[in-house]
Amino acid sequence: MATLRNAIGSLVALAGVVAVVWSPFRPWYGDRRGKDYLVVDLFRADGVTGDHARLTGSLFAPVLITALVTLMGLVLRSRLLVGLTGLVILALTVLWAVRQGQAAGSLTVGARGEGLNTGVATAAVGGAVLLLAALVMPGRRPRHADAFAPAPIPEPPPGAYDAAPEPPPGAYAPYSDPSSTRGGPGSYDDPQAPYDTQPLPSPPSATPPPWPAPPPDTR
Structure with a gap:
């Protein structure tokens, strides 16, 4: 989703x-084009x-710088740079109009192009489009956000949760109840049973044996 928004925002910003x-x-006021106005006239x-400006000292210079900053913002995926360039173009247009x-x-809009002309409208629309592109772009995700992101859980291999295969016949000896098979094979009384199935010897009694009686008196 973020990649799609970045692509749409970049296309909108390029159009701006x-x-x-x-x-x-394009003509800004009457037949006078924007590159004919001096930048210093804005201040x-x-x-x-009515002085005629060269291209490097006209309104084209700040417009070109703003366009380059916009392209830099697209490369860096910076909404801030793209939005600032839109605000700069709108502020430049408003300042020129003042x-x-x-x-x-006074400012007039004549039907025959005697007042405000298409160049002003084009600049204003371009600045608004740059602001719209900044709103559409999701921006660049900060790096420190990935440091606290949970690690992805690896998926188990196919068949990990399938039923375990049954052991072959005879792999495990059947259990026999010692109480019901006294002396039989596999019981605790079987002398040929392995050591781990032989009964443990009984512990010695804790009761001391009786003392022997004293010899009879023969005197």
Whole structure:
């Protein structure tokens, strides 16, 4: 069950990574794509500017780093890393929306793509998918949990509990009652019986013999 959940969570996380990496190449606001925004514009008090950014200094840089951390989390089966990357993408999208609203005065969604566009939606969906993958994955089991796990009980070999075979005829001598077979073969009185069947000698009597009478007086 855990292996199946890991497989499903990994596939969901990979779908989120693809959406997140693809989002900077889609238009975010109007016709301006995500890779055209400077990363430093997210921390300006007056909002984003119209300066054109290079690829390494645009929103693509933090998105790429987040995607690599997500892949590392999948290799390590870490729910924490996958969940954190989803939160980072959502926080990045919200922060960009705040700075874009400060620069434009308001955020709009136009039917002709004049406002918020598909790139923002793709990034937000990718972050939500990463959070969903972190919930689906069971995570990696800690090693110390196996130290206290009970040892598996080995299964008995086939036929261990089958009925024991009966001994061949004559393997054991039949029991005979000594009281009913006095002097017969196999009894305690049989002189040819083995030593372990001979009766033990009677212990000496504990009563002392009588003292001899004194001789008669002939005087």
